[in-house]
Amino acid sequence: MSDSNLLGEFLRARRGRIPPADVGLPSDENRRVPGLRREEVALLAGISADYYLRLEQGRNRNPSAAVLESLARALDLDHAGVEHLMRLAAPRPPSARRRPRRPTVPATIRLLVESLNLPAFVEDCHFDVLAANRLAMMLSPNFQIGHNRLLSTFLDVEERTLFPDWDAMTADMVAAFRTSVADAADDARTIELVGELSLRSQRFRELWGRHDVQPRVGTRPSRLMHPQLGELTLMREKLVISGPASQLLVIWHPHPGSDSAEKLALLRSMTVSVEPSTSPDADRPDGDDDATAVRDTRRRSTP
Known part of the structure; x- marks a missing residue:
C-alpha cells in the first residue's frame, strides 16, 4: 500500500460505483467501464475533463476546497466520504516508513x-x-x-x-x-x-x-x-x-x-x-x- 496517489485511487473507485442512471445520464450496453466515465464526473462537478484526469492520475495534488466540494457532490459522498476526501487532498509530510514505537495505554x-x-x-x-x-x-x-x-x-x-x-x-x-x-x-x-x-x-x-x-x-x-x-x-x-x-x-x-x-x-x-x-x-x-x-x-x- 502506498500513499503516492490515494486521492486518485479514491476518485476512481467511487466513480466506478455510481450507475449513470442515478445521476440522470443515459446508460447503454457499449460502456467499457462500470459506473461513470471521467468526463462525466468532470461535467457533474463543473470542472474540465483534463483537470479531472490530472487529479485521478496524481499529476495535480492541490485541488481547492471548492473543487473538492464539487467532486463530493458529483460522487454523492456521505459525510464520512467527504471528510475522507478532504484528508486525502490535504498536504502531508513525507514518511520515513519506519515502524512506530509500540503504543502504550494510559x-x-x-x-x-x-x-x-x-x-x-x-x-x-x-x-x-x-x-x-x-x-x-x-x-x-x-x-x-x-x-x-x-x-x-x-x-x-x-x-x-x-x-x-x-x-x-x-x-x-x-x-x-x-x-x-x-x-x-x-x-x-x-x-x-x-x-x-x-x-x-x-x-x-x-x-x-x-x-x-x-x-x-x-x-x-x-x-x-x-x-x-x-x-x-x-x-x-x-x-x-x-x-x-x-x-x-x-x-x-x-x-x-x-x-x-x-x-x-x-x-x-x-x-x-x-x-x-x-x-x-x-x-x-x-x-x-x-x-x-x-x-x-x-x-x-x-x-
Whole structure:
C-alpha cells in the first residue's frame, strides 16, 4: 500500500460505483467501464475533463476546497466520504516508513478496562488490541493483548463463526479501518496488514478495493454466536479515550433485562477464577493459560 496517489485511487473507485442512471445520464450496453466515465464526473462537478484526469492520475495534488466540494457532490459522498476526501487532498509530510514505537495505554485506562463488568478492550488505529479485560477474552480469545482484530476476523475460522452477520460486519470493519489509517497510509504496520490480508483473503481484497469509508467511533448492534452461550445481541460502543491519539475504548453491552443480558451475566460468573490480562507488556501471549483454555473450549463446542 502506498500513499503516492490515494486521492486518485479514491476518485476512481467511487466513480466506478455510481450507475449513470442515478445521476440522470443515459446508460447503454457499449460502456467499457462500470459506473461513470471521467468526463462525466468532470461535467457533474463543473470542472474540465483534463483537470479531472490530472487529479485521478496524481499529476495535480492541490485541488481547492471548492473543487473538492464539487467532486463530493458529483460522487454523492456521505459525510464520512467527504471528510475522507478532504484528508486525502490535504498536504502531508513525507514518511520515513519506519515502524512506530509500540503504543502504550494510559494506566488509568487500563485500570478502567479491568474494573468494567462488561467486555472491554482498547485498540489502536491499526485495530491492534492494546489492553483487554477477562470478560472480553471470554467473549472471544482474539480480544486479547497482541492480537489484531483484522487478522483474526478475516483469517481465523472460529472468529468468523462468532459473527453470523460476517459479510456485513467485515464490510463495516474495512470501511472503518480505511478511515482509521488515512493519516498513516504508508507506515510499516499499515503496509504489513494490508499486504498480508490482500494475499490471504479474497474478501478483504474485494472490500479494500471498494474504498468505502465510515466513522470509526460510534454505536453499532452486533449479533454473536458464542460457542457456550448461543446467540447474543450486544451493542458495541467505540469511544475516544484521553491520552495517545487514535486509541479507542471498545465496550460490548446488552439491553437491560434482555436474554443477552442474562447470558452475559452467566459469562461473567465464569470469569471469577480468570485473572485479568491488561499488562501493557504482554505481546501475543501464546502461553496465556486462560486464553488458551477459552480457545480450546470454543474448539470443542463449535459445531
